[in-house]
Amino acid sequence: MANIKELSVEEKLRALYDLQLVDSRIDEIRNVRGELPLEVEDLEDEVAGLSTRLEKLTLDLENINAEIKQKEIAIDEHNENIKKYTKQKDSVRNNREFNALEKEVEFQQLEIELAQKQIKERKANIEHKKDILAQTKERLETREVHLKHKKAELNDIMNETEREENFLVDQSNILRESIEVRLLAAYDRIRSNFKNGLAVVSIERGASAGSFFTIPPQVQMEIASRKKIITDEHSGRILIDHVLAEEEREKMESIFAKL
Structure with a gap:
């Protein structure tokens, strides 16, 4: 594998969330095929x-x-x-x-x-x-x-769906190459623990997406500062702030729209 350049915490979070968005899109396509x-x-x-x-x-x-x-x-x-x-x-x-x-x-x-x-x-x-x-x-x-x-x-x-899925799988592999092995292993482990495959989630209305547990204000501030990777103590998911999530969603949606 090629040497992975050292990313800032924010860049790591963006890469992880991009990977999550791509993998979730692949999941959707495969769920359409179902059984x-x-x-x-x-x-x-x-x-x-x-x-x-x-x-x-x-x-x-x-x-x-x-x-x-x-x-x-x-x-x-x-x-x-x-x-x-x-x-x-x-x-x-x-x-x-x-x-x-x-x-x-x-x-x-x-x-x-x-x-x-x-x-x-x-x-x-x-x-x-x-x-x-x-x-x-x-x-x-x-x-x-x-x-x-x-x-x-x-x-x-x-x-x-074949063309879109093949493109997304390629994108997923490209994104994976930019993420350090330890972090990628954690992402895959967390993702495998949930039926919906969500390992990276944003803070929505003071709680992690998909969770009813409120995130303390101090922790929310730490998440928003993007200085370290923080996980939800209840679900174990990696947490990102709402603004970062919106920015990455818009970016990825513009890519998906071209398919």
Whole structure:
């Protein structure tokens, strides 16, 4: 990092507040996007999952139909065997051979009954899977339409704000390079402690902005003198006087207006 020139306390406060204004503007832009990027990501994952499920269900149906076909072929074979064994009974020489053929016929009939039962079960499974397939297909189509709309919404917002956000991020990085490491670390730490990301605030009506606690007059005078960096004892935020805040807001707003 390049050497940072020594700034006066007032210059440090102005740089910090400028950084706060820029970072807050970036926050606003990102808040407009809100949860949209995550929504799009979740929808993409859901669509991918449903597509995979649809492929698996389709493959399952193909496999079940193939199994049914095999069972039907087996039944045909068993029926042919029954015909063969029945015909052989006409030419047997003794009861032992006759009984053996009878058992073969019974076995083939049992095999046919088992295969028919299995076909019935698989056909019931097919109907069940077809219902799930139809539901999955309908849900997939719905989620794909929803994803398309959400992507379009996100793209519109990105197109509107991308140029401004990129400029502001560059400005934030430039400002950060002008602030000493210790002070910048304090700023980031304080900022991370608050949902609204405010680490540097001005005195408004005798209290720090966003706080109900009054700042004692003596402390207000010290803040206005801009001789040292003072933090709010209640919130820990860095405090600046109202005049300095207004000057920097006007300066930064003129920059933002050019975007």
